[in-house]
Amino acid sequence: MLIEARDWQSDAVRSIQIDASPKNTVSAVKKAIEGSEVIGTNLQRLSYGGRLLKDERALEDYQIDNTSTLQMWWCKCMACRALSADQTFHTMRIYVNTPREQTIPLTVSRNGSIFSVKSKLRDEDGTPAGRQRLIFNDEELVNGKTLTDYNIAKDSVLRMATMEPVGIVPVTVCIAILDRSITLEVRKTDTIRDMKAMLHQLEGIPPYHQRLKPRYGYGFFNRDMNNADLSDDITLGELNINRGDSFFLLRRSKHPADCPCFECCGSSFHFFVKTVAGKSIVIDLKSFHTVEAIKKKVHDKEGIAIHKQKLLLGDVELEDDKTLFEYNIEVDSIIRLVVVSGGKSSFSSFFSRVTGSGQSAIMKIARHANPYHFPPE
Known part of the structure; x- marks a missing residue:
């Protein structure tokens, strides 16, 4: 029997092949999926023809045979x-x-x-x-x-x-x-x-x-x-x-940050953020937290502005809105910290890119707005 598996968080579909008889219950099918895919039975929702299947019912009650394809939704x-x-x-x-x-x-x-x-x-x-x-x-x-x-x-x-x-x-x-x-x-x-x-x-x-x-x-x-x-x-x-x-x-x-499960489900764990100088910063967060939360922790401990931080896991730069879970960050994981001079949000670096003159461009704008507050060049 073929199972089309899809999780609640994505549109990715994969196929699972299991041995099942029309006489088997839906609960037995879920246990077979758990045995081959390590997906807990409580996480699975099986449906056929747009109808949710009840655990205690047999597959034949839904006119399901060995050639049928079931849909399974679950969440990881x-x-x-x-x-x-x-x-x-x-x-x-x-x-x-x-x-x-x-x-x-x-x-x-x-x-x-x-x-x-x-x-x-x-x-x-x-x-x-x-x-x-x-x-x-x-x-x-x-x-x-x-x-x-x-x-x-x-x-x-x-x-x-x-x-x-x-x-x-x-x-x-x-x-x-x-x-x-x-x-x-x-x-x-x-x-x-x-x-x-x-x-x-x-x-x-x-x-x-x-x-x-x-x-x-x-x-x-x-x-x-x-x-x-x-x-x-x-x-x-x-x-x-x-x-x-x-x-x-x-x-x-x-996963929304204001959901009660965000705070109560899952345990916090520690991992390390290592600077270029070799210093290790211990961070304690949960899998649901975002990369931005790591940067805030680093800012609190080391005083490094968030916009100047660049975090790398291996050769991959971490995006602020992604979660630790999405990057598979676990206990004792090591993340490298690179401090970017100026930072993406630096006002003067913006003028440096546009005019090539940096601070002088800012001074010219200020002098033009308030000519009496600045000495002549």
């Missing part, structure tokens, strides 16, 4: 790997009391979203996730937040109440990455963060790779929102979202 960024490891190894048991006076045990991730709990509850109880209200300590839980945010620990008991369809607005999300659309049941009090949590649970797209853009009526972008990403804290009511409106979901290729 450190944040996703850390999140996957957390969901795998940091699980706990909680309980939910339903309106039918049943108590349902659930195994959940400690840092899982509230919507992920609702999705598990839907599988057990049958109540659609969009119509559940989860309450803990007399506080209604918000979809986009995590269990940790509410201090929900092992053996905690949540209460579920159901909502009437009144107040629920169905919206369509056109997923440009997967070239298909899905419908979400949302409320006007829901935030963009809540929607991202829903899309993460339903489609497996990490929240920090999502860019949501609203489109109104006949499918046009809101002109005021074309060039700006929506804030996670803005509500659908504030966006004036109504029945029939929809969103575009685009891919964010770079």
